Amino acid sequence: MAHPSKHYTMESRTGTKVVLNGKSYLYFAGTSYFQLHSHPDVIKAANDATLLYGIGSATTRALTGTTPLLEKIEQKLASYFNTEDAVYLPSGYLSSLAGLKALDEMGLYQVIFLDEGSHYSMEEGATATGKPVIPFRNRDLDDLEAKMKKHLAKGQRPLVASDGLFPVMGTLAPVRDYLDMTLKYDGVIWVDDAHGVGILGVHGRGTCEALGTPSNRIYLGATLSKAFGAYGGIIAGRRDFIHKIRSGSVMTGSSSPMNAAVAAGIKGLELVQESHSLRKKLWDNARYLREGLLHMGIKNEVAFIPEIHGTIPIFSFAHRDASTMKKIHNFLIKQGIYTQYTSYKGAGSEGVLRVVVTSSHKKVEIVRFTHTLKEALRSLS
Numbered sequence: 001m002a003h004p005s006k007h008y009t010m011e012s013r014t015g016t017k018v019v020l021n022g023k024s025y026l027y028f029a030g031t032s033y034f035q036l037h038s039h040p041d042v043i044k045a046a047n048d049a050t051l052l053y054g055i056g057s058a059t060t061r062a063l064t065g066t067t068p069l070l071e072k073i074e075q076k077l078a079s080y081f082n083t084e085d086a087v088y089l090p091s092g093y094l095s096s097l098a099g100l101k102a103l104d105e106m107g108l109y110q111v112i113f114l115d116e117g118s119h120y121s122m123e124e125g126a127t128a129t130g131k132p133v134i135p136f137r138n139r140d141l142d143d144l145e146a147k148m149k150k151h152l153a154k155g156q157r158p159l160v161a162s163d164g165l166f167p168v169m170g171t172l173a174p175v176r177d178y179l180d181m182t183l184k185y186d187g188v189i190w191v192d193d194a195h196g197v198g199i200l201g202v203h204g205r206g207t208c209e210a211l212g213t214p215s216n217r218i219y220l221g222a223t224l225s226k227a228f229g230a231y232g233g234i235i236a237g238r239r240d241f242i243h244k245i246r247s248g249s250v251m252t253g254s255s256s257p258m259n260a261a262v263a264a265g266i267k268g269l270e271l272v273q274e275s276h277s278l279r280k281k282l283w284d285n286a287r288y289l290r291e292g293l294l295h296m297g298i299k300n301e302v303a304f305i306p307e308i309h310g311t312i313p314i315f316s317f318a319h320r321d322a323s324t325m326k327k328i329h330n331f332l333i334k335q336g337i338y339t340q341y342t343s344y345k346g347a348g349s350e351g352v353l354r355v356v357v358t359s360s361h362k363k364v365e366i367v368r369f370t371h372t373l374k375e376a377l378r379s380l381s
C-alpha cells in the first residue's frame with residue numbers, strides 16, 4: 001500500500017512482529033492474512049523446488065515452460081475453487097488483463113461497467129480490451145443501473161467488473177445485486193478477489209462464496225500473494241474460458257514463473273484447505289479487534305451482511321483530517337506499533353488509517369494495539 005509520507009523498508013520476514021528501518025514493530029498491516037509467507041513449510045517447499053528444478057524454466061508456456069509444479073498447482077486450484085479448470089499467472093496484477101481479454105474474445109460482453117473503487121490492474125485490464133469502459137460509483141447499485149440504461153444499446157451485453165473484497169476499506173462488492181442486474185441484460189461479472197480468497201467463505205473461496213452467489217455468469221481472478229503466503233495470479237472457472245487464457249498473450253508471452261513461487265503456492269493452498277482453524281482464528285481475531293475499536297467509538301463502513309462483516313480482518317477508518325491521522329500514525333510508530341496511514345485507491349482524499357489483523361496475532365497484542373490507539377486519540381485533545 002502506498003505510504004504518503006515516509007518510506008519504510010521491511011528488513012525481516014513478515015509476521016506479527018517485523019523490523020522496519022532497523023526498528024522492531026508490532027505489525028498490524030500488510031495482506032498476509034494467515035502469515036503464511038513466513039510459515040516454515042511454505043519456505044521449505046520453495047527451497048526444495050529451487051534445488052530440484054532451478055529458478056525457472058526460462059521459456060514460456062507456449063513452448064516448454066509447463067512444469068510438473070505448474071500442472072500440480074493448476075489441478076489444486078481447480079479443486080480448491082471447485083471449478084472445471086484453473087490457471088496460474090505470473091502475477092495477480094495480470095489476472096484482470098488476461099481474464100477480461102478472454103471474456104471479450106469469447107464475445108460475452110460489449111461494454112464494461114467498472115466500479116471506480118476497483119484496483120488499478122482492473123482499470124488497466126479493462127482499458128486494454130478496447131471496449132467502452134463506463135465507471136460507476138463504488139458499490140452504488142443505483143448509479144450502475146442508471147449507467148447501464150444509458151450506455152447499453154439494444155442487444156448489447158454488459159460486463160460488470162469489481163474487486164470482491166476492497167482491500168483498503170474492507171468492504172464487499174454487492175455481487176448478488178450485480179448478478180440480478182447483469183442477468184437482465186444477459187451479461188457477465190468479473191470479480192478480482194485478490195483479498196477475499198482464502199479468508200472468506202466456508203471453504204475459503206472468497207467473496208462470492210461468502211455472499212452465496214455461485215453462478216456460471218461470475219468469473220473470478222485473484223492472487224496467491226496474500227492469504228496463501230506465496231506469489232502469482234490465479235483464475236479459476238469453466239474449461240473453455242481457462243483454455244482461452246492459456247492460449248492468450250499473457251500466458252504465451254511471459255516466461256513461466258519461478259519454481260519457488262509455484263511450490264510456495266501449492267503449500268499455501270494445502271495449508272489453507274486443510275487447516276480450518278486458520279480461518280477460524282482469523283475470524284475470531286477480526287471480531288475481537290472490531291469489538292475493541294467499536295467500543296472506543298471508532299466505526300468504519302459496514303459491509304452488506306453483518307455475519308460476514310465481522311470476519312473481515314481489515315478495519316479502516318478516517319479520523320478528522322489527514323494531519324490528525326498522520327499524528328495518530330506517528331504516535332503509534334513511537335510506541336512500536338506499525339499500522340498504515342494510506343492514501344491508496346479507495347481511501348478518499350484525506351486517506352485512512354488501515355488496521356489489519358491476522359490469524360497469528362495474540363489477543364494480548366490486539367489489546368496492546370487498541371490501548372495505544374486510545375492513548376493516541378487522547379493525546380490529540
Ligand SMILES: Cc1ncc(COP(=O)(O)O)c(C=O)c1O
Nearest residue numbers: 091092093119167192194223225
Ligand atoms: C485487488 C487487487 N488486485 C490485484 C492485485 C495485484 O496482485 P499481485 O500483487 O499478486 O500482483 C492487488 C495487490 O497486490 C490487489 O489489491
